[in-house]
Amino acid sequence: MEIELGIRKVNRKNVVLLVVLLLLVLLTGCAAAQAENLPYVNLEHRQPLPPIAPAEVKPLRIAVAAILSPQGTAESYSELADYISKKLDRPVELVQRRTYAEVNDLIAQNKVDIAFVCTSAYVVGHDTFGMELLAAPEVNREQVYYSVLIVPADSPATSIADLKGKVFAFTDPMSHSGRAYPTYLLRQELGVSPEQFFSRTFFTYSHDRAIQAVAERVADGAAVDSLVLDYALQRDPSLKDRVRVIHRSPPFGIPPVVAPPQASPRLKARLQQLLLDMSNDPEGRLVLQHLGFDRFTLIEDRVYASARKVIQTVGELK
Amino acid sequence: MSTLTAYLQRYPRLNAWFNRWWDWAGAVGVRTKILGIVLTLTIVLGLGVTWQVRLMMTYTLIAELEERGVSIASDLAARSVDPILLNDTFALYELLTEIQTNHNDVAYAFVVDPQGRVLAHTFEGGFPVELLTINSISGEDFPQQVRYMSNQGIMHDFVMPIFNGRSGFVRVGMNEERIQRVVNTVTGQMLLTTLLVALIGIAAATFLTWLLTRPILQLVETTRQVGQGNLNVRAARWANDEIGTLADAFNQMVDDLKASQQAIAEKEAARTRLLAQLINAQEEERRRIARELHDGVGQALTSIMVGVKLLGQTADGQTFAQKRAELRQVAEETLHSVRLLSRQLRPSVLDDLGLVAALERYAAEFATTYPNLTVDLHCHLPHRLDPPVEITLYRIVQEAMTNAARHSGATTLSVLLSTRDGRVQAIIEDNGRGFDPALARRAGNSVGLHSMTERAELLGGQVNIESGSDGTTVYVEIPQ
Numbered sequence: 001m002e003i004e005l006g007i008r009k010v011n012r013k014n015v016v017l018l019v020v021l022l023l024l025v026l027l028t029g030c031a032a033a034q035a036e037n038l039p040y041v042n043l044e045h046r047q048p049l050p051p052i053a054p055a056e057v058k059p060l061r062i063a064v065a066a067i068l069s070p071q072g073t074a075e076s077y078s079e080l081a082d083y084i085s086k087k088l089d090r091p092v093e094l095v096q097r098r099t100y101a102e103v104n105d106l107i108a109q110n111k112v113d114i115a116f117v118c119t120s121a122y123v124v125g126h127d128t129f130g131m132e133l134l135a136a137p138e139v140n141r142e143q144v145y146y147s148v149l150i151v152p153a154d155s156p157a158t159s160i161a162d163l164k165g166k167v168f169a170f171t172d173p174m175s176h177s178g179r180a181y182p183t184y185l186l187r188q189e190l191g192v193s194p195e196q197f198f199s200r201t202f203f204t205y206s207h208d209r210a211i212q213a214v215a216e217r218v219a220d221g222a223a224v225d226s227l228v229l230d231y232a233l234q235r236d237p238s239l240k241d242r243v244r245v246i247h248r249s250p251p252f253g254i255p256p257v258v259a260p261p262q263a264s265p266r267l268k269a270r271l272q273q274l275l276l277d278m279s280n281d282p283e284g285r286l287v288l289q290h291l292g293f294d295r296f297t298l299i300e301d302r303v304y305a306s307a308r309k310v311i312q313t314v315g316e317l318k
Numbered sequence: 319m320s321t322l323t324a325y326l327q328r329y330p331r332l333n334a335w336f337n338r339w340w341d342w343a344g345a346v347g348v349r350t351k352i353l354g355i356v357l358t359l360t361i362v363l364g365l366g367v368t369w370q371v372r373l374m375m376t377y378t379l380i381a382e383l384e385e386r387g388v389s390i391a392s393d394l395a396a397r398s399v400d401p402i403l404l405n406d407t408f409a410l411y412e413l414l415t416e417i418q419t420n421h422n423d424v425a426y427a428f429v430v431d432p433q434g435r436v437l438a439h440t441f442e443g444g445f446p447v448e449l450l451t452i453n454s455i456s457g458e459d460f461p462q463q464v465r466y467m468s469n470q471g472i473m474h475d476f477v478m479p480i481f482n483g484r485s486g487f488v489r490v491g492m493n494e495e496r497i498q499r500v501v502n503t504v505t506g507q508m509l510l511t512t513l514l515v516a517l518i519g520i521a522a523a524t525f526l527t528w529l530l531t532r533p534i535l536q537l538v539e540t541t542r543q544v545g546q547g548n549l550n551v552r553a554a555r556w557a558n559d560e561i562g563t564l565a566d567a568f569n570q571m572v573d574d575l576k577a578s579q580q581a582i583a584e585k586e587a588a589r590t591r592l593l594a595q596l597i598n599a600q601e602e603e604r605r606r607i608a609r610e611l612h613d614g615v616g617q618a619l620t621s622i623m624v625g626v627k628l629l630g631q632t633a634d635g636q637t638f639a640q641k642r643a644e645l646r647q648v649a650e651e652t653l654h655s656v657r658l659l660s661r662q663l664r665p666s667v668l669d670d671l672g673l674v675a676a677l678e679r680y681a682a683e684f685a686t687t688y689p690n691l692t693v694d695l696h697c698h699l700p701h702r703l704d705p706p707v708e709i710t711l712y713r714i715v716q717e718a719m720t721n722a723a724r725h726s727g728a729t730t731l732s733v734l735l736s737t738r739d740g741r742v743q744a745i746i747e748d749n750g751r752g753f754d755p756a757l758a759r760r761a762g763n764s765v766g767l768h769s770m771t772e773r774a775e776l777l778g779g780q781v782n783i784e785s786g787s788d789g790t791t792v793y794v795e796i797p798q
Contacts, residue, residue: 039467041469043425046445098406
């Protein structure tokens, strides 16, 4: 009888163990059940990606120098690119690079068909490898622009002399309004180099970011393209309360539209005509309006004489 | 319990289940019951809490993972705009690698252009092409999330447009594995804790059981010993609780048992003595009767026989008449002694005339036997009593009177008989020197005292003896 009882007790313990095990299985089973009905991918099953097939029709490549930030450029110029694509009935690729120098290299190597470059980049490109002018935008009926010196709105500075020992933001090493002119100004007025005069300088690689740097007091001052500043102020009026202009340069030739010297004359003529005709076309006018341009007109190299003088004074821009 | 039973009666199936359960649960020992309760509670609580925590943790951590995935994908989308626009594939690759390095749960990240072609990715040695179809870049509502199973565990794939989709889309894969691992670790810890608590529970329950069952088991052992006749064992009192009270009651019972057994033993001894003395007395009585018959009646009858023989040889008329008168005298004396003998054995007057008459005759004879003792007899009995009561009272009064005359040295003796409340009462009082009744009883030679008590008790009555230096009073009370 006792033995029987003993066996029954053991059986009960087994039953308890079984129940515990069952619960555990249920616990883990639930997690497993969740995994069901999910699509399966084996991430180890890898294969080389097919190379991106070259387009059947070679796209027209438009380079835009980083006067604006990459995103700003893409936003501003995609409409123009679409317009040109439509007019030429050919796909268009918008090409951007971080620096003006990289864009100049693309032009020199004939890797782009048309380019929007900065004044200095043109002057340097023209003088080194014969970059050709196609047209230039006209803004407020003028083909000039200015380099403007900006400081935070509450800064006590009234001239560049007051920025001694401060942090200064350049846009691009090859920028005319963003680097060449303020360097020229310092040399002419105070006879010092930026490295001696400012405690620190840095490059923002675009004008809109230089404005942002001053507005947010990352820099105590910056020199920017007047066209970009006007455009920025137009888009964000609150900037007026945050940045203040303390100096405006004499007029310089506006950043032009250029073509590589090796480009086919036919394409160059076609593109030139297309740009010049934009203002006669309602659709083209809308694109121009969005870019802040009145129209595109022809331009001659002599317009850039004053800029060339500044560049020669400052020395090689790299 | 009765309410429960009544409730269960209404559901026979449930009732059957309950009965089966009770057959099982009721049959096990207290130790098993307590262990069962403790273990069941601990395990049910432990497993319940573990289950709940596991569910909650999984839910919370996955929600957090999804939130983090969206945030990482958004961050990546914002930061990859410039590298894509500037055609800086290496910067893009670095960005993706950095994200993967800095976030543990990011299994992979890659960027596709608006046409869905991969621009940069974090996979080494090729790209799992199936991944491209698992999540769609053509939706409207971003971020889009897809949960899928992979060889590395459950993945959450997030798709986020770059520059509103104009520059492409970023895809981020978050692995659930770490969460599962954390949850499993916590579950393991909690189960371990449950096990530990269960072990502590077993220890506590064992101790508790020992505490509870030890006095009970000892009580059982004590009971067994008492059952075997050992009345000197006592149950130990462990605590001042119900079991302590039980032990007290048990001990009290053993005490009472011992006392009553002692009383029985004493009575038994007395009875044995009484029997021996009774047999002795009977033999004594027979010897006396035999001697009386042989010496008295036998001699007388022999002399009568001799006288009758001589009478036959006597021719002389005068001598004959003298001899005949002598013989008649002898016969008369013999008859008298036979009658006396008969009365001494049992007074026939008790049967014929009742207790009062018998006692009066006995008192008269007593006065002649003990001339120095004045006997004062008062009987107030309205009617004759049952024969057993009469003979019992007669013998008790006879014994008490004989005792007083023989041992007390009393000069007066008063006997009072009356009825009261349906009981007959006899009081026998003397003015002798008195004695210690308890001592006399224990001494064992007082057959008279015992026989008085025994006789009274046989009829449901009792005998009380009060004795002092100024005399002894015997109270006898017998129901009619």
